[in-house]
Amino acid sequence: DLIASNEAITALNLDSPQALVQWxxxxxxxxxxxxxxxxxxxxxxxxxxxxxxxxTGNLLIFPLNPAGSNDTQKFLFALWNALVIQxxxxxxxxxxASPVPPLEKEDFGDLYVDNIPLGTxxxxxxxxxxxxxxxxxxxxxxxxxxxxxxVAHLQKLRELTFTNDDNTPRLVRAISAxxxxxxxxxxxxxxxxxxxxxxxxxxxxxxxxxxxxNKLARLEGGQFMKKLSQELEKVAxxxxxxxxxxxxxxxxxxxxPFNEVIQKLSQEQGHTEIDREVLRAAATQDIYHEx
Numbered sequence: 001d002l003i004a005s006n007e008a009i010t011a012l013n014l015d016s017p018q019a020l021v022q023w024x025x026x027x028x029x030x031x032x033x034x035x036x037x038x039x040x041x042x043x044x045x046x047x048x049x050x051x052x053x054x055x056t057g058n059l060l061i062f063p064l065n066p067a068g069s070n071d072t073q074k075f076l077f078a079l080w081n082a083l084v085i086q087x088x089x090x091x092x093x094x095x096x097a098s099p100v101p102p103l104e105k106e107d108f109g110d111l112y113v114d115n116i117p118l119g120t121x122x123x124x125x126x127x128x129x130x131x132x133x134x135x136x137x138x139x140x141x142x143x144x145x146x147x148x149x150x151v152a153h154l155q156k157l158r159e160l161t162f163t164n165d166d167n168t169p170r171l172v173r174a175i176s177a178x179x180x181x182x183x184x185x186x187x188x189x190x191x192x193x194x195x196x197x198x199x200x201x202x203x204x205x206x207x208x209x210x211x212x213x214n215k216l217a218r219l220e221g222g223q224f225m226k227k228l229s230q231e232l233e234k235v236a237x238x239x240x241x242x243x244x245x246x247x248x249x250x251x252x253x254x255x256x257p258f259n260e261v262i263q264k265l266s267q268e269q270g271h272t273e274i275d276r277e278v279l280r281a282a283a284t285q286d287i288y289h290e291x
Contacts, residue, residue, distance in 0.1 A: 002156035009035045009042060009049055010044065011035075011044060011046040011047060011048050011065060012033035012034075012035065012045045012046045012047045012049065013033060013034040013035070013043040013045050013080050014031055014032075014033055014046060014047070014084060015032040016077070016081070016084070017034070017158065018133060019032065019080075019084045020083070020151060020152075020155055020286075021091060022082065023083075023084065023154060023205060024148070024151070024152040024155065031088060033046065034046075034279055037145060041249075043253070045065050045066065045067035045077070046065065046067075047063070047064055047081065047289075048064070048065060049064040049081045049213035050060075050063075055076045059078065061100075062085065063103075064078055070169070072117060072119050072120060072169040072172065072274070073166075075117050075168050076168060076169060076172065078095055079095060079124075082095040082111065082210055083148070084149075084178070086110060086111050087122050089260045091129050092105055092110055093112070093252055094108065094112045094113075094114065095111075095112070095113045095114060096112075096114035096115070097114065098114065102114055102211075108127075109134070109142070110130055110144055111128075111129040111147075111255075112127055112129070113129070114127065118166050118176070119169075119172070119173045120172050120173075121176050122173075122177070122220050123151075123154075124147070125149055126143065129142070129143050129147055130143060130144055131144045131145065131211055137201070146219065150175075150216060153213075153215050154172065154210075154212075156209075157171055157213065158171075160190065160209050161190060161193055161209075162193075162239060170185055170189070171185060171186065171189075174186075176265065179220045179225050179233075180217065180225075182213055182216050182217050182220075183213055183217065186213050189204045190209060196203035198233075214229070225273075235261075242285060256287070257287045260283050260287050261283050264280075265279070266283060
């Protein structure tokens, strides 16, 4: 129908955020495709439209011209298309730069991603993804649902950090570097988004971002992040129990007690109870004078 209505169409550009959110929220609808740019010209990026029937080995092949100014942006553009197409049609899919499929359908699961860039390996730690574990008794979820959960958290952070640019590539590179980097990168992006408003907007952004950032870090960090989160929760409970409230919501005030304790612990020379009591007393006195 699109081709019949407009001979100038060259590519179908998927509205990836809208399509991904539909599947994440389980409100499946037909994916929306853009056929023109904002200036009314034919869309150059997306799934190319053939002018004649083209079938290779009983396989549907969608030639894709990804948009983006760098390799990470182009790869994520292609990945979002692959995820939506695989889920929409309910069949196996391969994302590859090869003009012909590199694998037979028996050799991979529901989604296979070829040539994963180094900067996205936190999002995609492997090539092959199954919806359910092969050979398991019953329908036991495998790694494809985990990938979708990561995508869901990234989409939420995309909305919160969006300014003039889509910052998803920066977030993906962050989780690939180290589980804790997602906290740092999100922090930088939220500060830029809030600008000079260090009050209500900044506080709201951090409250909204905490859950997706925390879950992304835990999905990527495994036992390390689980243990670290448990210890930080203990620290937070101690702060609440002893009423360690800062004089304002500035990060220097909020973090001062925590930083003071960490600095004192780094100075510990011995391991006797007396040494620790001296450090505890010194930290308590310094925090008291500061607050």
